[in-house]
Amino acid sequence: MTTPTRPDRLRLSDHLEISRVLTGLWQVADIEKDGATIDPEIGAAWLAAYADQGFDTFDMADHYGSAEIIAGHLLARSDTPRPLAFTKWCPAPGPMTRDAVRAGVEARLERLGVDRVDLLQFHWWGFQHPAWLDALHELTQLRAEGLIAEIGVTNFDAAHLDLALADGVPLLTNQVSFSLVDRRAAGALSDLCHRRGTKLLAYGTLCGGFLSERWLGQPEPEDINDWSKMKYKRFIDVTGGWQAFQGILAAADKIARKHEVSIANVATRWVLEHSAVAGVIVGARLGERMHVGDNLRLFSFQLDTEDHGRLEEAFSTTRPVPGDCGDEYRRPPFLTASGDLSHHLDTMPLPFTAKDVAGRDDQQRVLSGSKWEDIAGYARAQRIDNRILVSGTTATAGADRIVAEADAGAQTTFVIDKILAALDALGACAEDVIRTRIYIVDEADVEAISRAHGRVFGEIKPANTLVVVAGLIGRYRVEIEAEAVLRR
Incomplete structure (x- = not known):
């Protein structure tokens, strides 16, 4: 088996050609949670190490600590073609006026130090307040003005992604949870993407690290302090529990040993091979082990019919995650780290x-x-x-x-x-x-x-x-x- 020296790439649009493994910067917020911030030049050097290996597409958000600022320092030192910085805007619910949307985008431009955001991804908490559609139309106008190259959304279900597209919003991507445990995106959402030409960016492909050799054959954890694992343990519980999850791990392990790769490679490859998926987002703990070699092995093999059959057999012992993509943020059961968002949703203004x-x-x-x-x-x-x-x-x-x-x-x-x-x-x-x-x-x-x-x-x-x-x-x-x- 020969491991590629660079990750596969995909042309998403005239403006964007991406690495199919995006480097996620959400852990910057965890690193900085005690108040200390990463020196942006040191952080940029860490990002440059990823970009030098071909992992030059970075995903972040307005609330991921200083991730946008660090990425901005990387972009400032890069020649053409420079790395890509995808960011999310998660505004507080309320009226989405032209001024409010412009201010949100301009804040992203300032933190990134650029004239145009490569991909601006919009998040909204509840669709009963129609301001989400107002915001997307204002973002469309800012795209026409050149402040945004492309527009995406995060955690949209199929119905509301379809509504936005039908109303003329040029959405390029939808970022959603997608894994061997959470297979919702393979249904109606993928069907819609095939009809509309929209692509998915997948996160949570390793279920917070549970989809790895470390947990194969291990007893169910009792005390979890890691926020990511707290979240994805809820996905495991709601889909059938630890024993059913071990069935998925065992199937992935057999496939991994067959192809001489890791369980994480198998789990991520399964998501990547869905035709609606443009790329997967793999989190980076800046300053620590990069996992570049393991991520490159994603492109050294393909899953065959036998592999898919083995996984389908494991899936048959589990239950589907309730609802459609994104519902975990909008209705019970809240499959989040805290397990309850009712206090947050109760504060949302009513139209x-x-x-x-x-x-x-x-x-x-x-x-x-x-x-x-x-x-x-x-x-x-x-x-x-x-x-x-x-x-x-x-x-x-x-x-x-x-x-x-x-x-x-x-x-x-x-x-x-x-x-x-x-x-x-x-x-x-x-x-x-x-x-x-x-x-x-x-x-x-x-x-x-x-x-x-x-x-x-x-x-x-x-x-x-x-x-x-x-x-x-x-x-x-x-x-x-x-x-x-x-x-x-």
Whole structure:
């Protein structure tokens, strides 16, 4: 077996040709957690050592300690072609005005010391607040101005990635968890990427280090103090527990010995071979062992039919991770280091506010700000005692912009988010919905609309009526109303 001297590369766009193994800088925050920061010139020298070996694509974020500053020092000393710096912007939830988005991007430019961000990846905590779509359109404008080369997102599920693309946002990548344990990205998200031409950047491929020889045949750990392992141990638990995980490790070990590589190589290679995956992100502990030799062995072999069969057999003894990609940050079970994000999500601002109805102590209403609510005299939603009625809702952003005009499924996703936001303002949630009514203009849209409805209500199964009508006001393809009853 001959080990390559350089990692494989992939041209993502006219602007970007990447190493298929990206060097992740999230551990900079862990190194600096006690207050001391890495000297940026020393840090840049460590990054240069990776770049010299062909690992010249770096992934970071606004909250990864001084990672952006360190990368900036590397870029300042590099000739053309210089290394690539991909960063994430994770703004606090709230209105995403033009000024707010520009300020977020300009902060990245300043810390990196560049005129253009190679890939700006956007993260948003909850899709009920529609400001996420506003932000992506503002980022699109900044891309047109030359401040961003390409736009990506992080932890988007298939439905909301599709919605953004259908609404005209030129998203190049989506960064998600993907591993032998967490195989969600191989489903609907990969299918969407194949249809749309978007690519995945995969993290968590080694499950915080659990996918390695160190844990093969070992007893289940009782006390874990490492934040990364705390997170990925939750993935192991929810997919069947330690014994089922050992089955995956044992299968990967047999494959590794066959190809004379490591379990980590097998785990990462399995992700890399998915056609929707552009690259995998491998964390770097700056100043410590680089693992360059082991990472290069990723490109010395391929998994064959026998290998895939052995892994599929191991997978059959496990359960899938609940939900779609990114759900671990937005709904229980929270598969994060702390295991609970409810305190964080409870602080997110709601797009709508419930107001008491004068003279009625058992009645509240929600207004969305549409001019038609005053002209026609109606509310987005009404709560009377424990019953909630939501008016017919369309895919309208702001005052009058129609979202995803040509895509009924994407419109349905936006509409249901809007309905859930109104319910949330009145103290209800999707599980409280007992009836939905759907009006559509084209019978050909039935399946796309039904799948978008089923994504949210598949387990809840409210009563439902769907009818084809002659037309809706405006160029909308779908309108939905809902009823809910609070039983708690």
